[in-house]
Structures are given as structure tokens and as C-alpha cells.
Amino acid sequence: METIINCSDIGFSYNGTNVLNGISLSIQPGNMLGILGANGAGKSTLLKILCGVLKPKIGSAVFNDQELSKMDRREIAKGIAYIPQDPMFAFPFTVKEIVLMGRAPYIGRFEFERDIDKDIALNALETVGISHLKDRLISEVSSGERQLASIARGLVQEPEIMILDEPATYLDVKHRTEIMNILRELKDNKGISIIAATHDIFSSLFYFDDIMILKDGNTLAEGKSDQIIDSELLSSAYGIEVTVKKENGRVFVFPNQ
Amino acid sequence: MSSNRKFAISITILFILWIITVFIALFSGTYNIGPLDAISNADELSKTIFLEIRIPRILMATIAGGTLAIAGAALQALFRNPLASPFTLGISGGASLGALLAIRSGLAVGILGFSMVSISAFVFSILTMLFVYSISKVGGVVATGRLLLAGVVANFLYAAVVMFIQFFSSFTESLQTMRWIMGSLDVVGFDTVWKTLIFVIPGCAILLSLTKEMNLFGLGDDVAASLGVNVRRMEKKIYFATSLAAGAVIAVTGPIGFVGLIIPHILRMLLGVDNRIILPSSFLLGAIFLTAADTLSRTVISPVEIPVGIITASIGGIFFLWLLIKTKKEIIV
Numbered sequence: 001m002e003t004i005i006n007c008s009d010i011g012f013s014y015n016g017t018n019v020l021n022g023i024s025l026s027i028q029p030g031n032m033l034g035i036l037g038a039n040g041a042g043k044s045t046l047l048k049i050l051c052g053v054l055k056p057k058i059g060s061a062v063f064n065d066q067e068l069s070k071m072d073r074r075e076i077a078k079g080i081a082y083i084p085q086d087p088m089f090a091f092p093f094t095v096k097e098i099v100l101m102g103r104a105p106y107i108g109r110f111e112f113e114r115d116i117d118k119d120i121a122l123n124a125l126e127t128v129g130i131s132h133l134k135d136r137l138i139s140e141v142s143s144g145e146r147q148l149a150s151i152a153r154g155l156v157q158e159p160e161i162m163i164l165d166e167p168a169t170y171l172d173v174k175h176r177t178e179i180m181n182i183l184r185e186l187k188d189n190k191g192i193s194i195i196a197a198t199h200d201i202f203s204s205l206f207y208f209d210d211i212m213i214l215k216d217g218n219t220l221a222e223g224k225s226d227q228i229i230d231s232e233l234l235s236s237a238y239g240i241e242v243t244v245k246k247e248n249g250r251v252f253v254f255p256n257q
Numbered sequence: 258m259s260s261n262r263k264f265a266i267s268i269t270i271l272f273i274l275w276i277i278t279v280f281i282a283l284f285s286g287t288y289n290i291g292p293l294d295a296i297s298n299a300d301e302l303s304k305t306i307f308l309e310i311r312i313p314r315i316l317m318a319t320i321a322g323g324t325l326a327i328a329g330a331a332l333q334a335l336f337r338n339p340l341a342s343p344f345t346l347g348i349s350g351g352a353s354l355g356a357l358l359a360i361r362s363g364l365a366v367g368i369l370g371f372s373m374v375s376i377s378a379f380v381f382s383i384l385t386m387l388f389v390y391s392i393s394k395v396g397g398v399v400a401t402g403r404l405l406l407a408g409v410v411a412n413f414l415y416a417a418v419v420m421f422i423q424f425f426s427s428f429t430e431s432l433q434t435m436r437w438i439m440g441s442l443d444v445v446g447f448d449t450v451w452k453t454l455i456f457v458i459p460g461c462a463i464l465l466s467l468t469k470e471m472n473l474f475g476l477g478d479d480v481a482a483s484l485g486v487n488v489r490r491m492e493k494k495i496y497f498a499t500s501l502a503a504g505a506v507i508a509v510t511g512p513i514g515f516v517g518l519i520i521p522h523i524l525r526m527l528l529g530v531d532n533r534i535i536l537p538s539s540f541l542l543g544a545i546f547l548t549a550a551d552t553l554s555r556t557v558i559s560p561v562e563i564p565v566g567i568i569t570a571s572i573g574g575i576f577f578l579w580l581l582i583k584t585k586k587e588i589i590v
Contacts (some may be wrong), residue, residue: 053482074485082483090475091530097260104473105485109466112261144338157484190565 004029004064004161004193005050005080011058012045012217019045020217022059027161027210032187032194034208034225036201038238041214041256043071043197044085044165050195051082051163063074064160077105081154085165085197089138095149096134099124102156117156128182144175151182161193163187176200180207205229205251213237225251261384266533267524271541273362278545282552283307283316287560309446317453318551318565319544320454321506322516326543327502329517330524330536331464334471336390336399342518343503346389346404346581347383347411349512353438355381356508361422361430372452378508379456383500385411389495414507440513440566442551453505460502461540468532471495475530509533513566516543517572526580546573 006026009128012019020042027033035043048054049061052068063079081102089098102124103117113121125131128148133141138149147167154162167183168176180200184207188191198204204211205225212222215237221228229251231244241256258266284290290311317543329342336346343349359377389411393404419438422432444450470491473481478488503517520543524535550568555561 028499048479050462050482053479072485073487077483077485080483082480084477084479088337088475088477088481090477091334091525093472093475093530096427096533097474099482101473104469107469109469112259112264118259 002029003027005061006193007050007056007059007061009059010046010056010061012042012047012049012054012056017032018217020049020056023214023217023219023223024059025212025219027193027195029160029193030187030191031209032184032207033196034204034211035195035214036199036204036211036237037195037197037214039222041237042217043214046214047082047165047195047197051080052076053082062170064177065144074105076155079160081159083147083154083155083162083164085167085169085231087150089146092137092139093110095130095138095145096121096125097139097155098138098149099134099152101212102153105157120156120158121152124155127155127186129178144171144178147171147175147179151179156184156208159192161195164196165196166197166199168187183207201229201234201251201253203250205246245249260531260534262529263528263535267528267538268541269533271538271545275541275545276550277550278548279315279319281395282318282411282485282548283311285556286311286557287551306558313444313447313450314442314551316447316450317442317509317546318548320450320453320548321442321510321513322520322543322550323540324461324502324506324543325513325516326539326546327461327464327536330521330532330539331467331471331495331499332517333521333542334474334532335492335499336393336404337475338399338401338404338477339522340401340405340518343382343499343507344512344514344517346408347385347415348389348503349501349507349514349517350415351385352378352504352507353382353512354418355379355447355504357419357422357434357437359508361426372508374453374454375508376507379500379504382507383496384434385415386496386500390513423461437511439564440511440569441562441564442510442547443562444509456505457502460498460500460505463498464502465536467491467494467498468536469531471536511566513547513569515569515577516547519573519577520546522577 003026009022009214010020011025023046035046037043045054049056054073055069068076099121100113100117103113103120106117107113123132125134128151130148132146133145139145166235173181179213180203183194187194210223211225213220213233220237221233229244231242234242234244243254243256245252288306292309325343332341332343332346333339355377356374359374388403389407392407393399394401423434426434439567470486473486474488474491480489521535521539524538524542528538530535547569550572553566554563554565554568
């Protein structure tokens with residue numbers, strides 16, 4: 001089967017502490033993969049390896065038949081967009097300027113954005129629904145709007161795959177739903193594959209085609225979310241006794257204590 | 258307005274302002290030389306003053322002001338902090354000490370055309386930058402408090418060594434050092450100008466080539482890397498280039514404060530924060546500012562020359578405060 005990202009037996013450690021022990025995963029075009037797991041399970045590290053920001057100590061991550069660690073960074077940036085959990089904005093650029101930065105891999109060293117780049121950016125702002133904010137400073141918009149700007153920035157990279165680290169964790173239920181809906185639309189309408197780490201078990205059944213659960217740097221389970229999620233698995237993943245109830249494609253999780 | 262138009266307009270305006278400033282600076286001073294005198298019927302003294310003193314001095318002011326401002330803008334991008342500048346991070350202090358040590362130990366000779374004083378200033382500035390950077394970084398992020406504290410500590414340590422040297426100097430030597438530390442553009446002839454340019458041109462060129470990366474760097478290490486930036490290499494280039502250019506300038510002029518801090522800020526208030534616009538504009542506005550300040554320092558209570566550092570700090574400080582109060586825009590994010 002055709003895969004966009006394929007990684008096998010990935011191991012990673014920070015200062016001698018193992019964070020990932022032999023993780024393998026692959027994602028098909030136009031699929032949405034959710035990565036669940038307790039804090040510190042290795043989700044963020046895995047995502048950074050998948051987008052080429054970190055190089056695995058063991059194993060290999062392959063993007064469209066090319067090993068990521070051997071690819072040119074700008075080439076990676078044209079295929080993979082990375083949106084971190086809590087994006088940093090050290091300087092008060094305007095929202096439009098932030099989004100345009102996603103065109104960086106397409107623009108030469110001493111060049112400014114061309115008209116086509118600006119059109120792509122305006123389209124992306126439209127897609128995520130924040131066109132009205134384009135001239136506002138990023139420091140003046142809400143955290144939900146900042147996250148949307150980050151997604152738009154990723155979108156103008158024209159990636160085949162977007163990798164998001166807990167895109168909705170800090171947001172209220174309205175913005176969280178909005179972001180998940182946007183991601184699903186990107187998948188359905190533009191065929192962009194999505195890998196997202198999430199703590200949102202409730203919507204993982206609803207949005208993700210597949211899920212993978214990490215625990216202490218190991219794969220605890222993977223597969224179709226409606227098939228694998230149950231009380232026993234989640235209790236083990238999060239280290240707390242929980243009960244899982246499924247109803248109309250939604251998962252409800254209650255702590256037993 | 259789109260970025261490329263904003264770039265073209267601001268660079269053009271600043272360039273014209275620079276030409277005007279240089280023109281005024283050329284024909285003001287204790288010794289009165291009019292534009293016509295300089296071209297025709299000039300006497301020997303006028304010619305000498307004009308060619309050997311004024312032009313080199315104005316060039317030096319342009320190079321020094323431009324370099325300090327561009328270095329400040331680059332450091333603010335590197336440290337992701339609006340308070341970074343060669344002065345606040347102790348780099349000026351380091352370069353001064355490096356230069357002073359080279360001068361006092363009789364190393365004021367050239368090696369292959371490079372002045373040992375500049376090289377020593379460069380080594381001290383890059384060491385200071387590495388010291389301040391490693392101390393201020395906690396968990397991959399520069400902590401503002403630690404950054405400024407490290408800069409202050411570096412400044413104090415260097416000041417202590419400078420004072421120690423001062424203590425054992427003769428009265429004349431001590432006065433010379435003092436004047437130099439206050440900042441002065443008192444150069445004679447073109448020799449110093451060329452020798453400084455050898456360091457300044459590659460330094461500024463490297464910084465200007467990194468402006469796009471600097472913008473992306475403001476989105477955090479990981480996002481910058483995911484957008485194609487080799488973050489570690491970019492950081493190293495900025496250390497190297499700022500130390501090279503600012504070190505060489507400070508070795509000649511002494512630690513002229515405030516230019517590196519305020520010029521990029523004034524421009525960000527007017528033009529936004531895009532480093533592709535801010536860095537080149539900083540060079541021009543820094544050049545204008547220091548040339549104007551130096552002209553004032555030569556003429557305000559002529560024939561006495563006030564050290565230009567006093568002018569930059571007082572005018573720059575007051576102007577910056579005024580801008581802060583007036584714009585109310587958020588600067589520290």
C-alpha cells in the first residue's frame with residue numbers, strides 16, 4: 001500500500017534517557033492518525049522525528065521513499081508542515097506576515113514573497129476562517145486565533161502531510177471543535193494527511209481514522225480507534241482506572257475514582 | 258503595504274537622509290569650510306582638514322553607527338529579546354577590554370593587514386557572546402532575566418579589569434583610555450577606515466544574508482527547523498558575524514552605547530518587525546544617527562569636542578523615552 005510517512009523501529013533518547021523504544025508507524029495519503037498517550041509518553045518527540053526536526057538515534061523515518069535525515073530541510077518543508085503545541089511568536093508580526101512565513105521554503109535568500117505567495121496566504125487565511133485578522137498583530141489575537149494562524153502557516157507550505165502537536169489542548173470547546181473540523185476538511189477536500197497528538201479521547205473516535213497509543217516510549221496499541229479503545233487499554237495508557245463508554249461514534253471516558 | 262514596497266521605500270528615504278546628513282556633517286565644524294571652498298580655491302589647511310579628518314571621520318561614523326545598529330537588530334533576533342544589544346549584553350565591554358589589552362601590551366601591530374587590536378576585540382566579543390548565551394539559555398529558551406543579568410555581570414567584570422589597568426597607568430594613558438571608553442570617532446586618515454571595513458563588510462553581509470532565517474527563528478527553534486532553517490548553523494553565523502563587525506568597530510571607536518539598542522526599535526515602531534526590512538534600515542539609520550551625533554559633538558561647544566558617546570546616550574535615551582510614551586505599542590512580547 002502507498003504510504004507517505006513510514007518509520008520503523010525508531011529509538012530516541014535525551015541525555016541517556018530513552019524516550020522512544022522502537023516505534024514503527026506508517027500513514028497513507030489522505031488519512032488522519034491520532035497519537036494518544038500520557039504526558040511524557042514520547043508523543044512530541046515522535047512528531048518532531050516525523051517532520052525531520054529531530055533525527056532518530058536508531059531506526060529510520062522515510063518520507064515518500066526518501067530518508068528524512070538525508071533530505072534537504074527546505075525540501076522537507078515543502079512536503080511536511082509542523083505545528084507545535086504552543087507556538088512561539090517572539091516578535092509582533094502581523095497575522096498575514098506569520099502565514100506568509102510558510103512560503104519560506106519556496107522563496108530565495110534575498111527575495112520577498114511574490115504575488116502568487118500572497119494569494120496562497122490569503123486563501124489559507126480564508127480556509128481557516130481568519131481573513132478578517134490578516135492585518136492584526138499576532139500578539140493581539142486570542143490563543144485560538146493564533147493556533148489557526150499557525151495552521152494557515154502550515155497550509156501555505158502546500159504540504160502532503162501536516163503534523164500537529166496537541167493542536168487544541170489549550171482551547172475552549174468551541175475553538176477545539178473548530179480546529180478539528182478544519183483539519184478534517186483539509187483531509188477531505190485537499191487530501192492532506194494529518195498526524196496529531198491529542199489528549200482529546202472524546203473526539204478521537206470521531207475524527208481520526210486510526211489511532212496509536214504510546215506508553216513510556218513504546219507502542220501500547222494501534223489500529224482503528226473504534227475497535228481498539230476500551231477501558232482496559234486506556235487504564236493502562238494513562239495509569240488510572242477508567243471506564244469507556246461508546247455511543248453514536250463518540251467515546252466517553254470516566255475515571256473510576 | 259507589501260513587504261517589498263515597504264523595503265524599497267524605506268531604504269530610499271533613509272539613503273536620501275543619509276546623503277543629506279553627510280553633506281551637513283562635511284561642512285560643519287570648528288574650522289569653517291564651505292562647499293565651494295572644498296572644491297575650488299582651497300588652501301592647504303582646508304584640504305587637509307577636509308580629506309584627512311572630516312571625510313574619514315564621517316565614513317567612520319557611518320560604518321560604526323550602521324554596524325552597531327545592524328548588530329543590535331541581529332542580536333535582538335538571535336536572543337528573541339528586544340533588550341539585546343552589543344552594549345547590554347556586555348559585548349561592547351568585552352571588545353573594549355580586548356582592544357585595550359592589545360594596545361597596552363604593545364600588540365598594536367598588524368598581521369597580514371589585520372590589526373591585532375581588532376582581532377583581540379573580536380575574540381573578546383565572541384567569547385562574551387558565547388558566555389552570555391550559554392548562561393541565559395534554560396531548556397532551549399533564552400530567559401530574559403538571566404540574559405540581562407549575564408550581560409550586566411560581564412560588563413562589571415570587564416569594567417573591573419579596565420579599572421585595574423587604569424590604576425596602573427600613567428595620567429596621560431589613563432586619560433586616553435577614559436576618552437576612548439566614552440566613545441569617540443576621532444580618526445585621522447583613511448587607514449583605520451579600511452582596516453575596519455575588512456571586518457565590517459563580511460560581518461554585515463553575513464547578517465544581511467540571514468534576515469529571512471531570523472524571521473523564522475522568531476517562531477521557535479522547532480518551527481524554524483521545520484521550515485528549512487538550520488538553526489544551529491544560523492546561530493553560529495550570527496555570533497561570528499556580529500562579533501567580527503561590532504568588535505572591529507568598538508576597537509576603534511570605544512563602546513558607543515545606545516545605537517545598537519534604540520535604532521532597531523525606532524524602526525520596528527515605524528516599519529513593523531520584518532528583519533528583511535529592519536536590518537538594512539538599521540544600518541542606514543544607525544549611520545545617520547551616529548554621523549549626526551558626531552557632528553553635534555564637534556560643534557555644540559566648539560572648539561571643545563564632547564565624546565560622542567555622551568551625545569548618543571543622552572539624545573538617544575530621551576528620544577527613545579518619548580517614542581515609548583507616544584506610541585504605547587507593545588514592544589516586549
